[in-house]
Amino acid sequence: MLGAKGKKVVPEFTKAETLEIIEFMSFKTDCITCHQPDLALVGPSFIEIAEKYEKRPMAEALIARSIRLGSEGEWGDVPMAPHPELTTKEIAWLTDWIMSLVAHGYVEVETTLIY
Numbered sequence: 675m676l677g678a679k680g681k682k683v684v685p686e687f688t689k690a691e692t693l694e695i696i697e698f699m700s701f702k703t704d705c706i707t708c709h710q711p712d713l714a715l716v717g718p719s720f721i722e723i724a725e726k727y728e729k730r731p732m733a734e735a736l737i738a739r740s741i742r743l744g745s746e747g748e749w750g751d752v753p754m755a756p757h758p759e760l761t762t763k764e765i766a767w768l769t770d771w772i773m774s775l776v777a778h779g780y781v782e783v784e785t786t787l788i789y
């Protein structure tokens with residue numbers, strides 16, 4: 675979504691939409707086994723990732739690229755495997771949610787899928 679001056683506008687996610695994302699990341703793919711919204715596990719927390727990229731030009735493109743192709747050496751010694759099974763649309767949706775965590779704050783949801 676582009677706003678005034680062509681700057682990317684990060685959409686806000688409601689509680690219901692946040693729960694949908696967490697369920698997708700738990701059952702349709704594997705993110706939640708290594709990432710939590712605000713707790714570092716095997717990988718960095720999603721909030722840390724958003725903070726790292728927030729000020730960079732093309733933040734969304736960089737995050738989307740890491741999700742699709744995997745990532746290595748950015749955070750530590752453990753690499754992240756690529757996710758070729760996800761569609762461009764799904765990756766954009768996950769990326770928008772990650773960016774929304776710093777743009778609009780993390781909407782906490784009650785689910786046993788996150789700690």
Ligand code: HEC
Nearest residue numbers: 703704705708716717740745746747748749750752753754
């Ligand atoms: C098996 C564990 C594991 C799974 C599953 C996993 N990740 Fe990661 N992820 C990591 C690790 C470890 C890193 C840090 C890699 C590095 O140092 O570059 C990381 C890094 C990232 C980054 C930041 C990359 C960067 O460029 O700074 C993003 C974004 C990310 N993961 C998103 C996701 C999403 C979305 C999913 C699900 C589709 C997912 N990850 C699944 C372990 C995982």
